[in-house]
Amino acid sequence: MTTSTVKNPAKSAYWAGLRDGLPYIFMAAPFSVLFGVVAMDAGLSVGQAMGFSVLVIAGASQFAAVQMITENAGIAFVLLAALAVNLRMAMYSASLVPYLGSAPLWQRALVSYLNFDQTYITSVARYEARPEMAVPDRVAYFFGVATPITPVWIGMTLVGILAGKAIPEAWALDFIMPIMFLAMVAPMMKSLAHVAAAGASVIVALVLSGLPSGTGLLIAAAVAMLTGAMVETWTEKRAQ
């Protein structure tokens, strides 16, 4: 540790977070451009498309909502499906409590706004690896990770809105999102229970893909969570 980091550890934690968050702009950018394109295709206004990226700031649920808006699903279904996609963030929120629970409320409120897959996963990995980190350092690190990603997410939506028609379909930007989520999920396969949950999710989602308005995904997620929790309980009992 250098002298400067001893003098101001929170500042150094912020810069460490910024450095670790930087690579994610390369996947947030195409994903966000694509959202701008898709939102325009769906017939949203520029303000509405930007409203999604600024106010909702959760990529997968934004796509889910716009997809269902395009399909003219009922408003309740649009909201349910998009919020269901974001329910995982309740777990993110819960699992941050032991690390950030004692931070000031305004900091926890701001962390909540910026709590999406990349910031959460990157930060928790750091917290787990360095249990000695002080709470202000953890908060600083989290904000550091969010610093490069957030403006890119919002700004590149505007690029997608403006450049939408100029982006050739051959770029297959549609497939960047599946690749990104598969890449995030694969390293999470830490146990048989995780694999079982993922398998149940895939099977039920495919079988029920004909159901209207994302209801298949809701059922698939519920079945998969139960499957994972039950398999985990079972393997723990067996190990005893």
Place this chain on the structure above:
Amino acid sequence: MTFSSTEIWFIIAVLGVGTYLIRFSFLGLIGDRPMHPFVLRLLRFTPVAVLPGMVAPLVLWPAATGGQPDLIRILAALATVGVGLWTRNVLWAIAAGVVTLYAGMGITAP
């Protein structure tokens, strides 16, 4: 699309507030009060329960090909998962998927 502008803004507002409340929920309100262990256990599986089911139909029946299975996209998905399992690294997994996708499209391009 048959939604009015007001309806779209209503959706955005509810999603914005709802998503924020989901993110704020435990960290902001519940704090360090204890939760039922089985609830915590269920919540821990949320990412692996939601994302695979969300992605699977997009991999097998991509809208960009009119819902027809596309070998290149399937191979790109398999490469992503394979490298992700092997390296446990998100960025390597993304690189593998993107390289496979564009290499496949480059080879099969007319």
